[in-house]
Amino acid sequence: MSPIETAETAPEPASKIELPAHLGGGGDIPTFDVTLRVRRYDPEFSSESTWEDFTMTMYGTDRVLDALHKVKWEQDGSLSFRRSCAHGVCGSDAMRINGRNRLACKTLLKDLDTTKPITVEPIKGLPVEKDLIVDMEPFFQSYREIMPFLINRGHEPSKERLQSAEERERFDDTTKCILCAACTSSCPVFWTDGQYFGPAAIVNAHRFIFDSRDDAGDMRLEILNDKEGVWRCRTTFNCTEACPRGIQVTQAIAEVKQAILARQV
Amino acid sequence: MQVHKYDVIIVGAGGAGMRAAIEAGQNARTAVLTKLYPTRSHTGAAQGGMCAALANVEEDNWEWHTFDTVKGGDYLVDQDAAEVMAKEAIDAVIDLEKMGLPFNRTPEGRIDQRRFGGHTRDHGKAPVRRSCYAADRTGHMILQTLYQNCVKHNVEFYNEYYVLDLLTVEEDATRADGTPYKQKRIAGVVSYDLATGELHVFQAKSVILATGGAGKVFKTTSNAHTLTGDGMGIAFRRGIPLEDMEFFQFHPTGLAGLGILLSEAARGEGAILRNSDGERFMERYAPTIKDLAPRDIVARSMANEVREGRGCGPNKDYVLLDLTHLEPAHIDAKLPDITEFARTYLGVEPYTEPVPVFPTAHYAMGGVPTNIATEVLQDNDTIIPGLYAAGEVACVSVHGSNRLGTNSLLDINVFGKRAGVAAASYAQTAEFIDLPENPEAATVALLDHVRTSDGGEKVAAIRKDLQDTMDANMQVFRTAESIDKVLADIAGFEERYSRITVQDKGKRFNLDLLEAVELGFLLELAKVMTVAALHRQESRGGHYREDFPDRDDENFMKHSMAYLDTNVTAESSAEHIAGIRLETKPVVVTRYQPMVRKY
Numbered sequence: 001m002s003p004i005e006t007a008e009t010a011p012e013p014a015s016k017i018e019l020p021a022h023l024g025g026g027g028d029i030p031t032f033d034v035t036l037r038v039r040r041y042d043p044e045f046s047s048e049s050t051w052e053d054f055t056m057t058m059y060g061t062d063r064v065l066d067a068l069h070k071v072k073w074e075q076d077g078s079l080s081f082r083r084s085c086a087h088g089v090c091g092s093d094a095m096r097i098n099g100r101n102r103l104a105c106k107t108l109l110k111d112l113d114t115t116k117p118i119t120v121e122p123i124k125g126l127p128v129e130k131d132l133i134v135d136m137e138p139f140f141q142s143y144r145e146i147m148p149f150l151i152n153r154g155h156e157p158s159k160e161r162l163q164s165a166e167e168r169e170r171f172d173d174t175t176k177c178i179l180c181a182a183c184t185s186s187c188p189v190f191w192t193d194g195q196y197f198g199p200a201a202i203v204n205a206h207r208f209i210f211d212s213r214d215d216a217g218d219m220r221l222e223i224l225n226d227k228e229g230v231w232r233c234r235t236t237f238n239c240t241e242a243c244p245r246g247i248q249v250t251q252a253i254a255e256v257k258q259a260i261l262a263r264q265v
Numbered sequence: 266m267q268v269h270k271y272d273v274i275i276v277g278a279g280g281a282g283m284r285a286a287i288e289a290g291q292n293a294r295t296a297v298l299t300k301l302y303p304t305r306s307h308t309g310a311a312q313g314g315m316c317a318a319l320a321n322v323e324e325d326n327w328e329w330h331t332f333d334t335v336k337g338g339d340y341l342v343d344q345d346a347a348e349v350m351a352k353e354a355i356d357a358v359i360d361l362e363k364m365g366l367p368f369n370r371t372p373e374g375r376i377d378q379r380r381f382g383g384h385t386r387d388h389g390k391a392p393v394r395r396s397c398y399a400a401d402r403t404g405h406m407i408l409q410t411l412y413q414n415c416v417k418h419n420v421e422f423y424n425e426y427y428v429l430d431l432l433t434v435e436e437d438a439t440r441a442d443g444t445p446y447k448q449k450r451i452a453g454v455v456s457y458d459l460a461t462g463e464l465h466v467f468q469a470k471s472v473i474l475a476t477g478g479a480g481k482v483f484k485t486t487s488n489a490h491t492l493t494g495d496g497m498g499i500a501f502r503r504g505i506p507l508e509d510m511e512f513f514q515f516h517p518t519g520l521a522g523l524g525i526l527l528s529e530a531a532r533g534e535g536a537i538l539r540n541s542d543g544e545r546f547m548e549r550y551a552p553t554i555k556d557l558a559p560r561d562i563v564a565r566s567m568a569n570e571v572r573e574g575r576g577c578g579p580n581k582d583y584v585l586l587d588l589t590h591l592e593p594a595h596i597d598a599k600l601p602d603i604t605e606f607a608r609t610y611l612g613v614e615p616y617t618e619p620v621p622v623f624p625t626a627h628y629a630m631g632g633v634p635t636n637i638a639t640e641v642l643q644d645n646d647t648i649i650p651g652l653y654a655a656g657e658v659a660c661v662s663v664h665g666s667n668r669l670g671t672n673s674l675l676d677i678n679v680f681g682k683r684a685g686v687a688a689a690s691y692a693q694t695a696e697f698i699d700l701p702e703n704p705e706a707a708t709v710a711l712l713d714h715v716r717t718s719d720g721g722e723k724v725a726a727i728r729k730d731l732q733d734t735m736d737a738n739m740q741v742f743r744t745a746e747s748i749d750k751v752l753a754d755i756a757g758f759e760e761r762y763s764r765i766t767v768q769d770k771g772k773r774f775n776l777d778l779l780e781a782v783e784l785g786f787l788l789e790l791a792k793v794m795t796v797a798a799l800h801r802q803e804s805r806g807g808h809y810r811e812d813f814p815d816r817d818d819e820n821f822m823k824h825s826m827a828y829l830d831t832n833v834t835a836e837s838s839a840e841h842i843a844g845i846r847l848e849t850k851p852v853v854v855t856r857y858q859p860m861v862r863k864y
């Protein structure tokens with residue numbers, strides 16, 4: 001990468017500039033009607049799951065999460081889903097929207113085909129608890145198994161450990177994971193084989209295996225070399241497409257596979 | 266109902282709660298109760314950085330950091346606490362690096378540092394590079410790293426357990442001077458398991474409150490839906506005072522209309538604000554440090570530009586954050602997430618177009634009062650043995666009337682660690698306090714009321730009305746008139762709240778029920794904030810009274826302490842509000858005498 005300029009070397013911006021006229025903004029925000037078709041399930045009242053339609057008027061800047069809130073807050077308070085930060089960093093609201101895993105808070109309605117009902121279902125492969133809420137425990141269990149923490153056997157320096165910018169860059173992509181499970185629950189292998197670690201756990205192993213400060217790469221590679229480990233991945237790329245953080249998940253898995261092979265020769 | 270017994274109970278699994286858990290968990294039998302999965306906590310949303318005078322890239326020291334914190338807080342900061350924080354900052358950052366946090370690095374491989382508003386070299390001479398960061402997802406990396414280390418140390422979590430009550434008992438006691446008083450003691454907490462709807466009582470020798478902020482009191486906010494001030498509300502209901510609640514920070518650069526934060530790191534990296542004339546207006550308001558002036562000053566300047574007709578957009582109700590003079594490669598390297606927010610949510614390309622922004626409710630400077638050992642205070646000088654608080658729920662007070670950017674991620678690490686150490690060491694010698702009879706009674710009554718009330722009022726409608734009036738009347742400009750309006754509105758909301766209907770009648774994952782409970786906290790806290798704002802007839806930091814535009818050290822250089830007090834009637838209260846008693850607490854001043862805050 002070519003050297004980039006820093007705040008210190010950048011030229012001082014002009015005190016005043018001509019703003020193009022359109023920067024005033026584009027007038028009124030358009031509104032439109034949408035129908036959400038939500039997969040409902042509440043074992044307290046019925047063992048069956050059903051589809052339910054909700055129709056409402058929404059704005060062009062609204063997201064699927066806004067539509068779900070509108071249902072919950074104005075039409076049916078029992079509609080249940082997890083959410084927190086509402087801007088794609090906490091990972092609470094991964095769900096299947098029109099058959100694809102996404103975060104409800106990062107999916108703008110206007111980017112979907114609103115002439116047809118928008119289907120919303122829980123992510124697949126994890127036990128459904130109620131409506132869009134699934135049991136996340138199996139997912140976190142796999143995560144914990146890859147020892148997702150820095151293990152350093154060297155003596156502790158009194159200050160920080162040194163790491164070059166290049167070494168830091170090596171695992172940057174996989175540090176972005178928010179553990180939303182969009183990748184793991186989009187993986188056909190995970191759907192059929194509940195034992196497979198799944199992409200998210202491998203991504204988090206990658207984050208440590210390629211961290212120059214970590215000394216336990218071998219142990220993690222050993223774990224992932226297991227029959228339920230990386231070799232189950234069939235490189236369908238669903239996970240990479242599903243990742244709301246843009247992590248190159250399939251590539252990370254491939255790098256882990258290569259590391260295992262390189263270690264074996 | 267189940268009863269559990271632990272030495273230490275930590276309420277909340279954000280940065281403060283998990284930092285405490287890593288310490289307490291290794292020294293005492295500890296459990297963390299959290300209404301969210303730990304990694305969903307809002308610490309993960311923090312972007313810009315965590316400051317410490319490491320002096321990795323230029324000369325710096327903790328004394329300059331202390332000074333900036335005190336001045337930034339407009340002298341309402343307790344200076345002993347600020348000094349502790351600035352000194353321990355250096356170890357706090359190094360601790361995180363050793364735990365594995367992937368900080369950005371300098372060419373020499375050390376932790377890189379960048380500028381942030383209000384952080385200066387040598388007492389205000391020039392901006393200093395003090396903020397340690399991991400791109401613009403520092404909070405995410407802190408939250409992940411702390412969770413990873415909790416996994417490493419086998420910390421026990423109860424996920425999706427909502428704590429709804431503190432179990433306190435009162436004992437007759439006598440002060441040194443012979444006066445009798447009621448000493449509070451902590452026996453445990455009551456919590457609600459979201460998955461089953463069952464109540465669980467946790468008896469504990471030590472309890473740490475780490476429940477985060479209360480931004481959902483406002484409409485436009487950078488805070489998560491779940492930041493409803495539960496810990497503050499629970500404590501207040503148990504007679505524990507709330508300190509400095511009138512001070513709420515409005516961050517200058519929320520995405521217009523949405524409130525989603527664009528970190529100050531953008532301005533730290535060189536972005537600037539412009540009005541509809543294309544003018545870099547901060548040159549007028551803060552000639553020396555301009556766009557990097559503290560948040561309250563920048564936020565008011567922006568609101569003032571809009572008020573005076575220099576706003577942009579169809580309704581002229583926002584200003585612009587201009588990054589177009591920065592290299593795209595620089596933006597990508599340092600600010601990838603926040604520029605993505607502008608693209609995703611507003612469809613604006615920050616390389617080429619300035620981004621619409623307006624102040625967004627961001628941070629509660631006030632909270633549950635503690636001393637520098639994180640022990641919770643039941644009045645100005647009396648601690649409640651075994652009860653601790655750290656993070657945004659607490660008020661130590663290191664932020665005074667206005668928090669500097671990057672000082673909160675620092676606060677949660679420094680005081681989270683202190684709380685964990687102190688709670689475990691207290692539990693090693695203390696005895697359990699007997700649980701009161703029917704410990705769950707108050708919680709059962711609260712939930713029964715919410716579940717069975719049937720007046721047809723909707724929780725979401727009341728919450729929206731509350732947030733609207735708070736944005737309109739309690740934001741960056743306040744007057745007696747606007748504050749009175751909020752108080753009158755809240756009285757109406759309380760009446761409506763007594764008539765709410767919760768639709769979901771089930772026991773499993775009943776978030777409908779919990780949103781109603783959370784609204785109860787929001788209403789209570791909004792009222793405390795507003796009454797305290799009415800009382801404070803001066804302008805200081807985040808609290809700006811147009812009818813009292815100057816800081817008044819003679820009458821108001823003191824903390825406010827709000828108590829729930831049913832003996833206070835509308836007639837007997839100076840603010841004419843029943844049920845809240847306002848007192849004050851002196852500010853701790855060590856080396857810095859108040860000066861005019863100019864930048």
Ligand SMILES: Cc1cc2nc3c(=O)[nH]c(=O)nc-3n(C[C@H](O)[C@H](O)[C@H](O)COP(=O)(O)OP(=O)(O)OC[C@H]3O[C@@H](n4cnc5c(N)ncnc54)[C@H](O)[C@@H]3O)c2cc1C
Pocket residue numbers: 276277278279280281282298299300301302303306307308309310311312313314315403404426427428429475476477478487488489492495496526528627628655656657658670671672673674675677
């Ligand atoms: C968008 C954004 C960006 C920010 N950027 C920065 C920055 O760059 N630098 C900086 O210094 N500061 C920043 N801040 C401020 C800082 O991130 C927060 O103040 C800090 O992270 C709060 O941490 P906490 O541990 O106190 O609370 P949180 O991380 O909010 O955690 C609260 C915890 O309490 C739990 N909880 C709440 N209520 C209950 C209950 N009733 N029962 C059980 N559990 C409960 C939740 O589950 C959660 O685990 C930012 C804030 C925001 C919103």
